[in-house]
Amino acid sequence: xxxxxxxxxxxxxxxxxxxxxxxxxxxxxxxxxxxxxxxxxxxxxxxxxxxxxxxxxxxxxxxxxxxxxxxxxxxxxxxxxxxxxxxxxxxxxxxxxxxxxxxxxxxxxxxxxxxxxxxxx
Numbered sequence: 001x002x003x004x005x006x007x008x009x010x011x012x013x014x015x016x017x018x019x020x021x022x023x024x025x026x027x028x029x030x031x032x033x034x035x036x037x038x039x040x041x042x043x044x045x046x047x048x049x050x051x052x053x054x055x056x057x058x059x060x061x062x063x064x065x066x067x068x069x070x071x072x073x074x075x076x077x078x079x080x081x082x083x084x085x086x087x088x089x090x091x092x093x094x095x096x097x098x099x100x101x102x103x104x105x106x107x108x109x110x111x112x113x114x115x116x117x118x119x120x121x
Contacts, residue, residue, distance in 0.1 A: 029075035030065070032116045033083065033109050034058050042098030045105070048089050051096075079109045 037045060038058035045057030052060070064082040065072060072078050084106040085092045093105035 023073075026074045028120075029113060029116060030072075030078045033075060033078065033112055034061060034065075036112045037061065037083075037095075037105075037108075040095070040097075044096045046094040046096060046102075048086050048091055075113055079106055079113070083109050 035058075038054045040054040040057075043054065044051040045054065045060075046052075047057070047060065061083055064087070065078060068077075068081050072081055083093065084104070094102050095105050095108045096102040
């Protein structure tokens with residue numbers, strides 16, 4: 001019985017710290033993704049056929065993130081639930097870079113996340 005109590009105490013004491021560390025890591029990853037789109041130079045974020053600059057795109061994605069609430073726990077959740085397609089139309093978001101290359105925003109964000117993860121280690 002004593003071992004169970006000790007183990008329970010250790011889990012209760014350490015687990016919140018592990019959760020907070022993970023939440024902080026994921027928050028940094030999401031913030032990086034938002035920063036990357038917000039600071040795109042000469043690129044356009046295309047949502048439902050309308051072009052937006054990076055600042056407008058980031059503001060829209062932050063609003064979606066806020067509305068998603070606890071559904072978004074990770075950067076992957078953010079990409080899937082907020083940054084890939086329109087909730088209303090179901091159409092994928094697109095990003096056209098300054099050199100004219102257009103890709104789905106999901107591809108853009110997944111590349112950016114790999115970039116972040118490769119430098120964050």
